[in-house]
Amino acid sequence: MGDVEERAEAGDVKAMNELGLRLVPHDKDGAERWWLRAAEAGLAAAMRNLGYLADERGRPEETEKWWRAGVEAGDATSAYNLAYMLAQQRRTDEAAKFYEIAAEAGDVEAMVNLSSLLESLDRADEAEQWLRRAADEGDGAAMNNLGSACFKARRTDEAKEWWRKGAEAGEREAMYNLAVLLDGLNEREEAKRFFGEAARLGHGRARRQLEEMEAEAGPGGRPRIQGIF
DSSP: OHHHHHHHHTTOHHHHHHHHHHHTTTOHHHHHHHHHHHHHTTOHHHHHHHHHHHHHTTOHHHHHHHHHHHHHTTOHHHHHHHHHHHHHTTOHHHHHHHHHHHHHTTOHHHHHHHHHHHHHTTOHHHHHHHHHHHHHTTOHHHHHHHHHHHHHTTOHHHHHHHHHHHHHTTOHHHHHHHHHHHHHTTOHHHHHHHHHHHHHTTOHHHHHHHHHHHHTBOGGGOBOOTTTO
């Protein structure tokens, strides 16, 4: 570890953090000692890493302490980690607060998760705003969820638009939702295409729906008329 250890011993806090990363696979106690030194010197990344280590050791109170310290030191990843942990503990209001910190820092996954939490808190307008921000960043899951929010609000044309964008971004759930909508609008050929694309990406319901549609087709792909073919 040579040069890194020398720089850490000389007081380089980034080297202390790096040395901890090198030690942690085989010497967690040694890693912890270096991260503590770096954290005491104010390095947010070391606080975050101490949180990871405490989490791995099954120490939730210590995990929370270090990720909170990381947030106070300006680390958005600590905010995301803390929000996720709090959400798992059903501390929803607190989780939303820390997801928002991460989201404001540009974390797209935090935007999507924050939207889901806000929806559960009956704050639908705020939830949609965060979905739009995530969708504008090109996130396929956000586009799919935004389509679902629009459909729930009976804004069918907008739902179709967002599901199509999500499908184009490679989001298989958006492909499936779009296909269901198209099928309901009797646009069966396009519906079949999107069921097929979702099925190729491993979407089980899309595969079953596609099989049913193909089974309904007669010779040459014509619709099978019940009682005749």
